[in-house]
Amino acid sequence: MLEVKGLRKVYRSGSGDVEALRDLTFHVDTGDLVCLVGPSGCGKTTLLRCLAGLLDPTAGTVRIDGHEVAGPPPGLAMVFQEYGRSLFPWMSVRDNVELPLKQKRIPRTRRLELVGEALDAVGLAGTESSYPWQLSGGMQQRVAIARAVAYEPTTLLMDEPFAAVDAQTRADLEDLVRSLWQRLRVTILFVTHDIDEAVYLGQRVVMLSSSPTVVQDELVVDLPAARDQLHTRADSRFTALRTHVYEQIQAAKRGRPATTV
Amino acid sequence: MIKKLAYAVGLPLILFVLWFVLSNGSENFYAPPLKDILRAFADTWTPERLRADVVPSLLRLAAGYALAAVIGIALGVAIGLNRRLRATLEPVLEFFRAIPPPVLVPVIMLFAGIGNGMKVIVIVFGCIWPILLNTVEGVRAVDSVQADTARAYGITGPARIARVVLPSASPQIAAGLRQALSIAIILMVISEMFAASNGLGFTIVQFQRSFAIPEMWSGIILLGLLGFALSLLFRLAERRALRWYDGLREAQRRS
Known part of the structure; x- marks a missing residue:
């Protein structure tokens, strides 16, 4: 609410x-x-x-x-318009999605599970070790959405x-x-x-x-x-x-x- | 690949040959033939000598450079993140930066004696500025959307510095480190020329004072080679660490 x-x-x-x-x-x-x-x-x-x-x-x-x-x-999770500036270019797709979860102190096995599920849900399974800038614009925004989804927010x-x-x-x-x-x-x-x-x-x-x-x-x-x-x-x-x-x-x-x- | 190599090696080779040919048969005591210098090089820089004079120099260089990097980056992050600190410190930093470091050698000698400590301090004091100022600029230039993203996802405190601020500033920091490396090498030699009992700078001055001119020249060549090797190493390390940055720029150029 x-x-x-x-x-x-x-x-x-x-x-x-x-x-x-x-x-x-x-x-x-x-x-x-x-x-x-x-x-x-x-x-x-x-x-x-x-x-x-x-x-x-x-x-x-x-x-x-x-x-x-x-x-x-x-x-609360947020997806920004400027996907290219919202994803961290020095991290792989996996690390981008995982970083907020680390901050939430979620145990490692659960983290990897969440990251995998989220990337799967946005149709990006298999891109884990790519860098965001290696992906197209639409795929980058999918990564940003996956990051938000993996965070398990109540509000997006x-x-x-x-x-x-x-x-x-x-x-x-x-x-x-x-x-x-x-x-x-x-x-x-x-x-x-x-x-x-x-x-x-x-x-x-x-x-x-x-x-x-x-x-x-x-x-x-x-x-x-x-x-x-x-x-x-x-x-x-x-x-x-x-x-x-x-x-x-x-x-x-x-x-x-x-x-x- | 071969063409690239030819371009890279071509000019040094030509200069070497020119020097060799033009200096051949030189009667000038101070500019002996390269042939003699090369012979002196082989005779002078034996493993014992390298251990006795080059290793101490390199250790002091490494200590000074590493210390400058740690202090420069830490201070730079603090100053870059804090507007008030920046406003207070910036004029003072600009002043210190404007002082040519060799001038400080005698002063630092008064405080720190003529041992290793003095030389390390001279190196730190000289080469910290490009690292510090580049870090400040890099930290200030963190993208606003990236900063918002980090905050929105609760990435704060040490994690923000380690995972967002430092990586984002790293291309700038690397540029500072690159500048600092050449300054550090210069100061390594200069500090040893003032007062030392070993080291490359000391040895070269000793040769010059005892009129061992070919040996002196061979020392200068060795210094050049060392500087070249170090900057090559640095570039390799930089390219590895900033692979993401090169890729990002490449991608941006294409789009």
Whole structure:
């Protein structure tokens, strides 16, 4: 369970304060997959950094599984957009996935088990001793997902994870996230700027306004749980939901221009 | 492969032959024929002499260099990670760095005498700066996403330094170590020229003072060969340790 209440973030600097997040309140139920969309530059990254405990909010609270976030919470894993910079290039794929587990003091045999299972789950068995930079972009992001999965988090934050991969790889990775979510029953907050992706992946979609950010709208995606790229995207319900989200994002762009306080 | 080898060996070979031919029949006492120098080389650098003079030099070099590396990297990490420390220390470090180390030999002699300690201190003091300053820069340049990733996954404290900060800074640190190696060799010789009872620098000065000119030249050649061998060793070690970095850069160039 992820609860965000009255979250506000103001960046203070010499040339005036910039209000990135104004007032955000939303929640993600345990085991739910919620997508967050917003116009570009709406402070999504700021929000995620606040949720992950990497950035202190100016006001408001973030609770994960009932505990208020102050510093990176133990049950939380994160997948970053810049896979190339998020994986450690001096470590093999195995070491990249294993390192956070070592930090959690998980015994060696269990660690190797988790690493093996996670790499298997993302379809990367056999690449253990490669370096990340020897893999394609899509495969690198799979390693990052494996690292998150092996960590056995209760909550998984994904920051536009597929923004930098090509369209076909992207479709594969979307299906991978859906199937992992259904299997592992983790709580996922998936941030994206792609409206189709948000509707395709999410059980709910939370739409954000442009900066300073508030929640523009929320929407329950009442599509069947079993989704596939071909039929779901052609579904008339899918297009209706997609149109709704699109209109809201357009309204958000027009409605509130970025201001400096 | 053969072509590469030919390029690498070509110029040294030409210089050697030129020196040999041009100096042949030289009457100048101070620039004897290379033939004589080579003969002196074989006569002078016997195993006993190597043990008595070259080994002590190399041991002092190794001690000074290793000490400088440990202190330089440790201090560099501390300074690189701490903004306040950096602001306080940076001007002082720049000042110390600007002092040519040979100038300090007489000063250090006053404190540390003329034994091995003095020579090691001179080497440390001279070659620590490139290591220290490169480490600071390397540590500061840790990628922000990598730093966020480490924090988000609870990789903090010693593990963060050992598994993230140091490897990430290692290409920079290696560059510092490479610069430091040549400085260390220079200081090894200079410290022995001031005051010593053995060592390469001492021996070369002894030869010069006793007008054993071919022997003096042979010592200089030996020094050159040693420096060359050490930098070759360093490059091999560096290439092994930073294989990931070369591969990463290669991959980035391709994309």
